[in-house]
Amino acid sequence: MPAILEVDNVTKSFGGVRAVDGASFRLAAPGIYGLIGPNGAGKTTLFDVICGRQSADTGNVRLAEQRIDQLRVHRRARLGLARTFQECRVLEAETCLDNVLFAAQDKHLGSEMMQATSRRTGARRTESEEAARLLDLVNLRHLAAEPAGNLSFGQRRLLEIVSSIIARPRLLLLDEPASGINPTLLNTLHDFLLRIFAERQIVVLIVEHNMEFIMSLASHILVMHQGRVLEQGPPAAIQKSQRVIDAYLG
Amino acid sequence: MAIRAGVARLSIGVMFAVVVYLLPVVLVHSPYVLFALTLTLCYAIPAMALNLLLGYTGLVSLGHMGFAGIGAYVTAVLMKNGIAPFAPAIIAGTIVAGLVGVLVGIPCLRLRSHFFIIVTLAVGLILYLLFNNLDWLTGGAAGLPGIPRPGPINLGFAIIDPRRPLGFYFLAATIFLLVFIVQYALIYSDFGRSLAAIRQDETLAGSRGVDVFGHKLTIFALSAAIAGLGGGLQVEFLRAAAPQSYGFLENINLVLIVIVGGAGSLFGPTLGALLFIALPEMLRVADTYRMVLFGAALLALALFAPRGLWGLAVSGVRKLRGHHSALTHAGHP
Numbered sequence: 001m002p003a004i005l006e007v008d009n010v011t012k013s014f015g016g017v018r019a020v021d022g023a024s025f026r027l028a029a030p031g032i033y034g035l036i037g038p039n040g041a042g043k044t045t046l047f048d049v050i051c052g053r054q055s056a057d058t059g060n061v062r063l064a065e066q067r068i069d070q071l072r073v074h075r076r077a078r079l080g081l082a083r084t085f086q087e088c089r090v091l092e093a094e095t096c097l098d099n100v101l102f103a104a105q106d107k108h109l110g111s112e113m114m115q116a117t118s119r120r121t122g123a124r125r126t127e128s129e130e131a132a133r134l135l136d137l138v139n140l141r142h143l144a145a146e147p148a149g150n151l152s153f154g155q156r157r158l159l160e161i162v163s164s165i166i167a168r169p170r171l172l173l174l175d176e177p178a179s180g181i182n183p184t185l186l187n188t189l190h191d192f193l194l195r196i197f198a199e200r201q202i203v204v205l206i207v208e209h210n211m212e213f214i215m216s217l218a219s220h221i222l223v224m225h226q227g228r229v230l231e232q233g234p235p236a237a238i239q240k241s242q243r244v245i246d247a248y249l250g
Numbered sequence: 251m252a253i254r255a256g257v258a259r260l261s262i263g264v265m266f267a268v269v270v271y272l273l274p275v276v277l278v279h280s281p282y283v284l285f286a287l288t289l290t291l292c293y294a295i296p297a298m299a300l301n302l303l304l305g306y307t308g309l310v311s312l313g314h315m316g317f318a319g320i321g322a323y324v325t326a327v328l329m330k331n332g333i334a335p336f337a338p339a340i341i342a343g344t345i346v347a348g349l350v351g352v353l354v355g356i357p358c359l360r361l362r363s364h365f366f367i368i369v370t371l372a373v374g375l376i377l378y379l380l381f382n383n384l385d386w387l388t389g390g391a392a393g394l395p396g397i398p399r400p401g402p403i404n405l406g407f408a409i410i411d412p413r414r415p416l417g418f419y420f421l422a423a424t425i426f427l428l429v430f431i432v433q434y435a436l437i438y439s440d441f442g443r444s445l446a447a448i449r450q451d452e453t454l455a456g457s458r459g460v461d462v463f464g465h466k467l468t469i470f471a472l473s474a475a476i477a478g479l480g481g482g483l484q485v486e487f488l489r490a491a492a493p494q495s496y497g498f499l500e501n502i503n504l505v506l507i508v509i510v511g512g513a514g515s516l517f518g519p520t521l522g523a524l525l526f527i528a529l530p531e532m533l534r535v536a537d538t539y540r541m542v543l544f545g546a547a548l549l550a551l552a553l554f555a556p557r558g559l560w561g562l563a564v565s566g567v568r569k570l571r572g573h574h575s576a577l578t579h580a581g582h583p
Contacts, residue, residue, distance in 0.1 A: 072456075073456040074457075078459045085457075091447055094450075102458070105443065106440070107440070107444055107461070112440040163458075167459070
């Protein structure tokens with residue numbers, strides 16, 4: 001089965017510190033995957049290497065069989081990689097609906113220029129139905145006309161995830177989606193991610209510290225330790241693994 | 251709902267165009283006011299160009315009159331030496347300014363915001379030095395006087411003669427309105443939305459698939475070209491090109507026009523140009539006091555109207571309307 005995401009022997013050092021030290025894994029089947037590990041295990045660095053915020057020292061990253069580790073961030077996005085940010089980024093001056101519609105629009109310069117001259121808004125109208133539906137799923141529809149800057153942190157996070165999904169990515173990367181969210185919104189997020197996964201059948205990779213959240217959401221867990229993938233398997237097996245317990249306590 | 255908003259927008263646009271064309275009819279007996287208004291239109295074009303960068307993309311260029319100067323000198327040299335008539339000459343000026351914009355943009359737009367601002371300042375100064383010192387081409391400090399005005403334009407139903415003040419006003423108004431439409435079309439398009447995203451959060455825009463550098467380069471080149479068009483028109487109006495028109499003070503002046511008028515609004519640059527070009531012309535405020543007055547005005551604006559005069563006007567109208575609807579709601583529970 002061809003892999004959606006393949007990380008092959010990636011290393012990344014900062015000065016004398018090897019943050020990622022030969023990490024390898026492949027995600028072939030659609031699913032929700034959790035990436036966990038103790039602080040300093042290299043999760044965030046590996047995440048940044050996959051998204052293009054950092055470049056790997058050695059090794060390579062493939063998205064649907066295509067090498068992406070040398071590509072700039074926007075090229076990766078156009079190949080179907082969507083991500084959210086740990087600090088949560090939305091366009092604060094735009095309304096929620098415009099945030100989602102912007103994420104959905106074709107951002108090739110040529111097509112944007114065509115759109116500017118032809119004034120065609122057909123695509124936007126088709127997308128706005130889907131945008132409204134997705135906003136409804138996370139209980140943000142009544143805020144569709146509200147600037148995103150007026151939302152609470154948790155609501156922004158939901159908006160950010162909805163925006164990432166509307167572009168129909170092959171791979172969705174979520175960086176600590178549960179951090180800073182109250183339990184009610186966390187439940188909304190949990191159900192939304194399961195619902196979207198059931199609809200889209202894509203690969204979702206989540207870096208997360210909230211164990212309860214990730215263990216109940218993911219079908220498969222990867223554990224990083226000292227820059228490598230230490231263990232992978234279903235949540236139940238991971239929770240019993242002596243190596244994982246040692247890594248967290250050691 | 252969307253259609254009604256479209257009709258409202260279109261009718262505002264048509265009203266605006268009618269006002270621009272009819273102003274001289276009202277002011278037919280005051281040639282000086284007509285002169286000031288024509289000059290305002292000539293400055294409003296580079297101001298709209300800068301607004302595309304400063305207001306919509308979040309790029310501050312402190313050398314934008316330099317691009318206007320390129321358009322001006324190219325138009326002037328072609329017209330003065332009889333190489334090309336008006337239309338090809340000003341189009342050449344526009345294109346050359348755009349190309350220089352590309353050449354300047356490729357290295358500069360990779361810089362982070364404050365370094366970019368400093369480099370644009372340097373670019374403006376370098377262009378000024380070139381205008382001032384390439385004597386064989388630009389006439390040096392003396393400039394290029396005696397540039398011929400465009401010949402009469404036959405529209406079929408009327409003949410516009412730009413050699414007369416009213417004729418030139420109509421020509422300037424037409425070019426101004428065309429640039430206004432271009433500004434509108436760019437801003438309210440997918441491209442404009444990508445620019446707004448870049449202004450608000452470059453990292454996010456990139457991760458959503460926006461080619462940040464490519465978009466910045468495109469709008470920078472377009473903006474430089476439009477500034478060049480304004481410069482070409484201005485030099486045709488004043489019939490002389492002088493390096494001082496594209497120097498440091500003029501660059502700062504243009505930034506002030508955009509910020510005071512209202513950066514990031516469609517009408518802001520025009521309002522700013524009216525205030526900075528027409529008002530001092532008509533009130534004859536002494537040059538020495540101008541900067542002091544504008545300094546104070548800018549301080550007041552920064553404190554009380556961070557979105558410029560246009561932004562102040564819009565929020566004022568909204569407040570009045572909100573007040574009004576609150577009253578009517580109270581009356582009909």
